[in-house]
Amino acid sequence: MTSLDTLTINSDRLRSDFDALAEIGKTRGGGISRLALSTADIEARSWFADRIEDAGLFLRDDDVGNVSGVLFSSQKNARTLLVGSHLDSVPNGGRYDGAVGVLAGLEVLRIVKEAGLELPVHLEVIDFTDEEGTWQSLFGSMGLVGHLSAAHFSDMIDDRGPFRAALKRAGIHPNDYLKARRDPATIAAYLELHIEQGRQLYDAAIDIGVVTRIIGRTTYQLTFLGEAGHSGTTRPENRRDALKGASDFILQAFDLVEAEFPLGTFNCGNINVLPGAYNIIPREARLTVECRHPDKARLRDLEAAIVRLAQDCASKHNLHLKTHHFVHMPAAEMDDSIINTIQEVCDKLHYSHVPMISYAGHDAQIMSTITPSGMIFIPVVEGISHNPKEYAEWDDVVKGANVLLHTVLAIALREGTPEQISYKRS
Ligand SMILES: [Zn+2]
Incomplete structure (x- = not known):
């Protein structure tokens, strides 16, 4: 029987996904323009949907355009442990922002599936719509938690006609947004891996930032x-x-x-x-x-x-x-027990870590209003982000993905008794 501790993500497979995704919406100078609901964004979602199906995961999408892959638990009344981030970008942004979190989440699900692990939670990797705010920042996560209202689509302040048209073009019907809301009782936690977008980790040469709160x-x-x-x-x-x-x-x-x-x-x-x-x-x-x-x-x-x-x-x-x-x-607090878990995982993997405040907004701040949430930051060279020069050392991406994997396993362990985590195959 494989020990959970020895599981590790497949760096080559993650890298090839990363490189393939970086081709979609590529700009001169190595940047990315995948504005939410644009042709490039729609192409990225369908590429992601293909990877989900290739991995043998269940493909789902909701009424605000979030795309996910699910690895179901066979246990009755299992809740869902969500991991994810966003595939959209700012105009001429970087390749790592958002993409790293979604792709590492997918890789975590593939590893758990390949190991034949039967967890007491459903695992779901999610790409949230329009995190960057081309139309409405954090749109996908707001839809999931039920924070959207008719005002977000109305012309009361600005003309929202182009937004409604862009949604429809992407196959999302503005009137159906309420159906995207999920019952918090069905969600166990939310985890997001992301580049720091500042230079605290880079300057101090620290592997992992454990986010305590989001600005x-x-x-x-x-x-x-x-x-x-x-x-x-x-x-x-x-x-x-x-x-x-x-x-x-x-x-x-x-x-x-x-x-x-x-x-x-x-x-x-x-x-x-x-x-x-x-x-x-x-x-x-x-x-x-x-x-x-x-x-x-x-x-x-x-x-x-x-x-x-x-x-x-x-x-x-x-x-x-x-x-x-x-x-x-409002500022969002990350969950204390998830913070502790991430820190313990870093110690076990011998990665240096530091608690940090995120000065950028993320889907985790919206998710934290309905479920315990946590964020794992990795360094980005010179703190440069929202820029084609955005660059993270691949080693750091892999470290972050392994922290995500083991944090997922630790949270899953807490969700059921240890005996409930078993291997389908030995
Ligand atoms: Zn981001």
Whole structure:
């Protein structure tokens, strides 16, 4: 009888999957453009579906377009242990982001199947739709946990017609999204392997990051409203310059976050100025800003402080302020017992590891609202991600995949009594 401890993923097979997938949506310079629901994304999903069937796994898809492979347990009332990530990418992104987690998950299922292991959980590897937010960030996982609503498809704020059309083109019917929701009682846990997308592991030469929490994020549109006027003849005391007030706000916001919220971040990624002529005092400056913080309560405080500052700057410059809140994604805690399990697995495999906060969003943060979740990070060279230069050493990918495999086995062990894990063949 094979010992569970000696099981290891097949590096060559994982590598050949990785190389084949990297051909789909390939860009010049070695990057990837597989925007959610694009032709390349649809091709990647169907490639993944073929690999699932080749492996003799059950192929399933749901009403928000998530594609999975399932290895069923024969035990009655077995719950599902989900592993996965996403196959979509940002425009001209890297080959590792998302892909590593999905492919390693598939490899874990193949290894368990080939070893003839009968686990007390169904194992399911899942590719979540539109993690990157081409249309709606974390769409697939939100659909699975039941966080989508009609508003996500409606034209109340923006024209969502193109999104609905893209869904239909991919064979997803916007009206059916509620059917994708799964009963949390049927899910045992969710695990995701991912590249770090920062340089903490790379700089410290550490094999594995064990994610303890995922940053929360909030996005606002802040519109400063003043009055247009002649740029030359309007006297300083009569100017109501929307852009001047907005600029004052932006610079102060960075200082405020740095001084009062050391774990937080602030970003202003877009400014739209009206009427937008060099000889007219700006009447309107519309900013798109984002705040992140790993602590739920502190994110609320940070958000409130930013809005207050915007109001103060508006008053100081004799302007009005309009706020529109887009997204509030609370910070997510990873499950303590999964964190411990990942750490124990790393120790057993003699891989160095460190607890970390993820400053990027992931499907695991959505999944953690319905089931115990955990994330395993591997280093990415110089921390470069969302870039064609994104590169992880293959050795690190294999280490991450082995940590995923043994974490899956350890969680499965906890789900049933040890005797319930048996070999179909000896
Ligand atoms: Zn990702």
